Amino acid sequence: MLKQLIKKSRISSPWLVHFNSGACNACDIEVVDTLTPRFDLERFGVLLKATPRHADILVCSGPVTRQTRDRLIRIYQQMPEPRFVVAVGSCACTGGVFHGCYSVHGGVDAVIPVDAYIPGCPVRPDAIIDGVVKLLGKIRGDTEACPLQSNSKAI
C-alpha cells in the first residue's frame, strides 16, 4: 500500500539532478531550456534539484572525462534507490564526436548503468521531454510506451 503510494508520487513528480560530465554546454543549456516558459517541463511535476540525495533521475550530459568519472560514480551512489539515469546527447550515449579522445572514457554507460538514451547533437528540448515522459512510462511498468532497454552493466 505504502509502496504503491510512493511509486505513484515518484511518477507524478520525479525530481531530477543534472550533471555535466564533460559536455560542451549545448545539451546542458537545452536541459535548462526545457524548464523555461516555452517548454516548461515542470508541468509534468518535474523539479530540478540541487543534490543527488533528493533526486530520482540523474540527467547526465556529455562524454565522461577522466576527471569527472569518480565524481559521476559518487553522485550516482549518493542517489536513493530506485534510481534512474538518462543520458542526454550523442556524447552521453556513445562518446559522440569525442569518441577516442585520450581523456574521454566514452558514453555514460561506460561508467554507470543507463535507463534511457536521448540522442541528438545537441538534444532538442522537445526530445528531452519525450525522453523523460517515456522513462516515466517505463517506471510505471508500461513497456509498450517505452521501447528503451536498460543497460544492466554494473559499475
Added chain:
Amino acid sequence: MMAKYTLPVGPQHPALKEPESFWFKVEGEVIVDVDIRLGYNHRGIEKACESRNYIQCLYLIERICGICSHSHTTAFAQCVEEIAGLEIPARAKYIRVIVGELERLHSHLLWLGVAGHEIGFDTLFMYSWRDREAVLDLLELITGNRVNYAINTIGGVRRDIDGPKREQILSQLDLLADRAKFYADLVTTDSTCLARLENVAKFSAEQARAFGTVGPTARASGIDLDVRRDDPYAAYGEMPFKVIISDRGDLLGRAIVRLEEIGESIKILKYALQNLPDGPLTVKAPRKVPAGEAVSRYEAPRGEDIHYVRADGSDHPERVKVRAPTMANIYAIGESMKGSYVADIPIIIASIDPCFSCTDRMIKIVRQESGEARTMTWEELRQYGIRWYQQ
C-alpha cells in the same frame, strides 16, 4: 583573530551548468583568497584535431563550446583560410557576421537569466530565457539548428539567407530591441538588482589590464578593447557600431555593458541584413592545406578568442591551439573576489559569464585548525547568498 576556513565549491552544481572547482579561503564572511581548479571538462580536443582532416576538425571545434560555437569555428576557419590564401566572398562574410551577432544576442540574454537566477531573481531568469527563444528560432531559421549551427565551412558558409528569411529576421529584431531596452532599464533601476550588483567586486582598469581580462569583463572596467573594431575580421570593417564601455568596474557595470551590447548587435544585424551583398557563398577550398601557420582573433560574446593553426601540407592540421576568453578572465574572478562576502560568490563567478567547456565547478569548506571539511553545492551556496542578504 577569526579562524580561517577553506570553502570548496564544485564540481557538481545545477545552477552553473559545468563542472569546475573553487577553493575559497574565508575569514568569517570575507573571502581572503581563491584557488581555482580547472580541467574537469578537458576532453583533449586539440590533440584530437591532429588526427582529423580540416572539415572534420571544424565539426569538432564547433563542439568546444555549445554557446559560442560559431566563434570557435569562425576563428578556426579564418586561420585555415589565411594559410591556404583564400579570400571568402563578401556575402559569406556578411552571413558570418549575422550568425555571430545572433549568437551574441542569445549568449547575453542567457547570461542575464543566469545572473538573475544567482541573485534570487528567478522571474528575470524566466523572462530573459523566454525572449532568448526568439533568437534561437532565428538561428534555426538560418542554419537549421538551435545550437551548434554548423554554418561555417572552410572558404565560406553553407547556407544562404534569402528574401523571406531576411524579412522575418528584421521583424523579430524590433521586438528584441524593445525587450533589450526593458532589461537595461530594469537592471539599472530595480532595487534587488542594485542591492546585489552595485559596488560588488570592484575591479579597476589597472587590475583588469594586469590580469589580461578581455571582452565585457574588461570593457566594464573602462578598457577600450574590442577585436571587432581593433582588428576587423569578416565584414566588421563596414559595420556601424560603437564599443560599449563602462568605467564602473563593478558587477552592475558588467551587466550594463552586456545589455547595451545587445542594442549594438541589433544595429549591426539590421545593417548587415539590409546591405547583404550578392554573390557566391563559398570559394573552393583545397583538401590539403599548404604548410604554414596562422593566428586569428575573434570577439566572442565573452571576449577575445584566439586560435592558432599550423599546417604541414597534409589534409590534417599539425597543431591547433585555442585560447578561449574565459581562460583570460578566470584569474580576474580570484582577484576581484578578495574582500567580498561568501554570499556574493555565485554572482561574482557568473559575472564574467564563465564557459568552462571552453576553458576547461563545487564548494568545500575546511576548518583549518580541526581539518573538519564541509562541502557545499552550488545551489546551497546560492540559497545561502539569498538568505544572507535578506537578513
